[in-house]
Amino acid sequence: MLLDVRPLTNTMPSNVTIERLDQLKDVPGEVTLPFFILSVLTILGAAAALTLRNLVHCVLALMLAFVGLAGLYLHLDAQFIGFAQILVYIGAVAILIVFAILLTRGGESPSQSIVSPSWAISSVVSVIVFGVLAWTIRSSATTRHSIPPQPEVTVKQIGDALMSRFALPLEVIGLLLTAALVGAVTIAMQDKQEMK
Amino acid sequence: MTETLDQIFVTLNHWLVAHLPVQTQPIFAAILSVVSIIVVFASLFAMTTILERKGLGRFQNRYGPNRVGPYGLLQPLADGLKSLTKEDIVPRSADKVVHLLAPLVLVVAAFLGYAVLPIGRNMVAVNLDAGVLYFFAAGSIVELSIFMAGWSSRNKYSLLGAMRAIAQMISYEIPLILSAIAVIMTVGSLSAVAIVEAQAAYTGIWPHWFVFTPWGFAGFVLFMIAGTAESNRSPFDLPEGESEIIAGYYIEYSGFKFALFFLGEYIGMFAISGMAITLFLGGWSAPFPFLSWIPSYLWFFAKLFALIAMFIWVRSTLPRLRMDQLMSFAWKFMLPMALLNLVNVAVWRFLPSGLSRWLVCAVLVIVPYILLGRGLVQSKKLEKRVYRFAD
Amino acid sequence: MTTPLASYLLVSALLFSIGLAGALTRRNAILVLVGIELMLNAANLNFIAFWRYGPNPEALTGIMFAIFAIGVAAAEAAVGLALIISIYRHYKTTNLDQIDSMRG
Numbered sequence: 001m002l003l004d005v006r007p008l009t010n011t012m013p014s015n016v017t018i019e020r021l022d023q024l025k026d027v028p029g030e031v032t033l034p035f036f037i038l039s040v041l042t043i044l045g046a047a048a049a050l051t052l053r054n055l056v057h058c059v060l061a062l063m064l065a066f067v068g069l070a071g072l073y074l075h076l077d078a079q080f081i082g083f084a085q086i087l088v089y090i091g092a093v094a095i096l097i098v099f100a101i102l103l104t105r106g107g108e109s110p111s112q113s114i115v116s117p118s119w120a121i122s123s124v125v126s127v128i129v130f131g132v133l134a135w136t137i138r139s140s141a142t143t144r145h146s147i148p149p150q151p152e153v154t155v156k157q158i159g160d161a162l163m164s165r166f167a168l169p170l171e172v173i174g175l176l177l178t179a180a181l182v183g184a185v186t187i188a189m190q191d192k193q194e195m196k
Numbered sequence: 197m198t199e200t201l202d203q204i205f206v207t208l209n210h211w212l213v214a215h216l217p218v219q220t221q222p223i224f225a226a227i228l229s230v231v232s233i234i235v236v237f238a239s240l241f242a243m244t245t246i247l248e249r250k251g252l253g254r255f256q257n258r259y260g261p262n263r264v265g266p267y268g269l270l271q272p273l274a275d276g277l278k279s280l281t282k283e284d285i286v287p288r289s290a291d292k293v294v295h296l297l298a299p300l301v302l303v304v305a306a307f308l309g310y311a312v313l314p315i316g317r318n319m320v321a322v323n324l325d326a327g328v329l330y331f332f333a334a335g336s337i338v339e340l341s342i343f344m345a346g347w348s349s350r351n352k353y354s355l356l357g358a359m360r361a362i363a364q365m366i367s368y369e370i371p372l373i374l375s376a377i378a379v380i381m382t383v384g385s386l387s388a389v390a391i392v393e394a395q396a397a398y399t400g401i402w403p404h405w406f407v408f409t410p411w412g413f414a415g416f417v418l419f420m421i422a423g424t425a426e427s428n429r430s431p432f433d434l435p436e437g438e439s440e441i442i443a444g445y446y447i448e449y450s451g452f453k454f455a456l457f458f459l460g461e462y463i464g465m466f467a468i469s470g471m472a473i474t475l476f477l478g479g480w481s482a483p484f485p486f487l488s489w490i491p492s493y494l495w496f497f498a499k500l501f502a503l504i505a506m507f508i509w510v511r512s513t514l515p516r517l518r519m520d521q522l523m524s525f526a527w528k529f530m531l532p533m534a535l536l537n538l539v540n541v542a543v544w545r546f547l548p549s550g551l552s553r554w555l556v557c558a559v560l561v562i563v564p565y566i567l568l569g570r571g572l573v574q575s576k577k578l579e580k581r582v583y584r585f586a587d
Numbered sequence: 588m589t590t591p592l593a594s595y596l597l598v599s600a601l602l603f604s605i606g607l608a609g610a611l612t613r614r615n616a617i618l619v620l621v622g623i624e625l626m627l628n629a630a631n632l633n634f635i636a637f638w639r640y641g642p643n644p645e646a647l648t649g650i651m652f653a654i655f656a657i658g659v660a661a662a663e664a665a666v667g668l669a670l671i672i673s674i675y676r677h678y679k680t681t682n683l684d685q686i687d688s689m690r691g
Contacts, residue, residue, distance in 0.1 A: 154325055
């Protein structure tokens with residue numbers, strides 16, 4: 001039993017139909033103010049990251065979106081993931097992207113159009129994807145269960161789990177990161193022939 | 197009596213907050229602790245500027261500033277007035293929004309680290325379960341603000357200084373975190389309060405601080421060196437040295453924004469010192485049990501002053517490291533030492549306590565230090581210099 | 588009162604579709620990577636939301652998956668950016684519309 005996956009038991013009766021869409025007032029809980037602010041911040045940051053002209057502004061807006069996401073993780077009582085998100089994404093991935101922008105001369109504002117010629121179809125596709133996902137969420141019965149109490153999870157438990165049940169994925173990700181490190185250095189290294 | 201003196205700020209906090217309506221009490225308690233942290237550490241910053249200038253002056257056989265008050269002690273006032281009234285020049289082609297935001301992000305990120313430092317018994321702003329991880333996450337936001345400062349000035353030297361500073365900071369972040377992990381492995385928790393409480397015991401008159409163990413001493417030295425590099429202080433201040441690159445990434449900043457950068461850097465230095473005190477020097481606990489009548493927060497600030505004095509001493513003594521020397525020091529010396537320190541902690545834990553444990557762990561620190569040090573020096577063959585002329 | 592699960596899932600779906608739109612429409616190769624990172628983060632948010640509101644949070648499965656997803660995303664960003672730099676050295680541009688021939 002390496003991966004202890006238990007199926008989400010559906011306590012709703014099996015004749016759930018689309019008519020339950022109009023009973024959304026059964027959804028427990030209400031949108032709190034911190035959640036609202038954090039999600040607006042995240043979505044605005046993500047939208048800005050993909051619509052601004054200047055690449056460095058895009059990266060900074062992306063970091064704002066990641067900060068908002070870290071706040072959402074903290075709102076969900078996942079402390080370790082929230083701080084790890086900030087440490088990894090803002091402390092490392094942002095720096096990587098910024099270095100890549102500067103090494104590929106992306107610092108100046110682009111003179112031509114910033115979107116590819118097929119931008120209309122792509123936007124329609126992504127709107128359709130969002131529509132399907134939102135429809136699935138609204139009509140799903142799993143989102144209407146009652147809210148369980150706050151889980152008491154300490155970092156010690158995460159460490160114990162990483163060393164016992166999840167030891168194999170831990171070793172595999174160590175190998176993966178080593179391979180990525182060696183691969184990135186090899187790919188980005190300048191060839192000795194090119195330099196001469 | 198010592199109990200009340202020790203907990204005087206906690207009782208003051210409770211008494212002040214009790215006057216307010218019940219629903220708003222958590223928010224006001226939090227605001228009170230935040231305001232007190234900002235006030236205390238900003239005035240510590242003001243004190244440190246004059247301490248540093250006079251200290252540096254004395255090391256260099258001259259007086260420091262001595263005009264403004266008795267012995268020059270009101271100099272921070274003069275400095276603050278100067279930086280507030282200077283004209284705020286922004287280059288015409290600079291990116292105005294990012295140029296404005298960079299010092300703000302730096303100061304906010306630097307102050308965020310204080311939320312988990314236990315300054316006295318029961319005197320921590322937030323007792324987070326993943327406190328040490330939060331501290332390092334707040335420290336990693338500083339790198340992004342340095343990039344913002346360097347890039348938004350649209351100045352080649354500024355950008356070059358920012359890139360060097362970022363490369364230095366991410367290189368030294370790894371030994372910093374690895375040497376902290378040695379302590380976390382021993383205590384078994386990421387909470388700063390738990391780490392301090394694990395060091396607050398005594399055997400005889402000797403405290404259980406981690407710096408008095410072989411791996412703790414090596415970890416403390418590694419942490420302080422990496423912390424010096426993280427806060428861009430001499431001898432690691434090539435990216436911002438005045439004689440090298442004309443102040444690097446804050447060339448184009450003047451007036452109050454420059455003062456904010458200065459403030460952010462020193463606050464970062466105090467935060468790293470505070471974390472070193474928490475991890476290795478026993479936090480707020482007294483060195484000997486017969487001295488524990490002195491309040492805990494006074495011990496914290498005494499240790500903080502000692503570490504600040506050490507920073508100033510190192511600044512005035514050692515020459516600046518060149519960029520390649522800096523990077524090879526981080527990756528070839530400090531990273532292997534930090535990894536060996538982790539092995540050392542494991543060996544310490546699984547050996548029975550006694551003299552053998554001390555000997556084995558001390559050997560595990562000293563032998564790699566000598567081997568790595570000798571090995572790295574000898575790998576550079578000193579040969580006759582070849583000059584390349586401009587024709 | 589805590590927020591309902593559906594709100595988190597809606598935010599995650601919105602982030603995913605914004606990332607998808609960006610990855611499909613922008614011309615610069617680096618911004619495609621930014622879009623991919625956003626999509627990975629949206630999936631992470633989904634995992635953590637289901638971990639919190641699910642029946643067995645003590646199993647820590649959601650957190651573990653999110654930790655490994657963060658690690659994999661960082662590795663993939665590193666390799667992707669190295670590729671972009673290498674391609675830039677050859678084609679002297681990062682505009683995806685101009686990097687369209689298999690012949691060097």
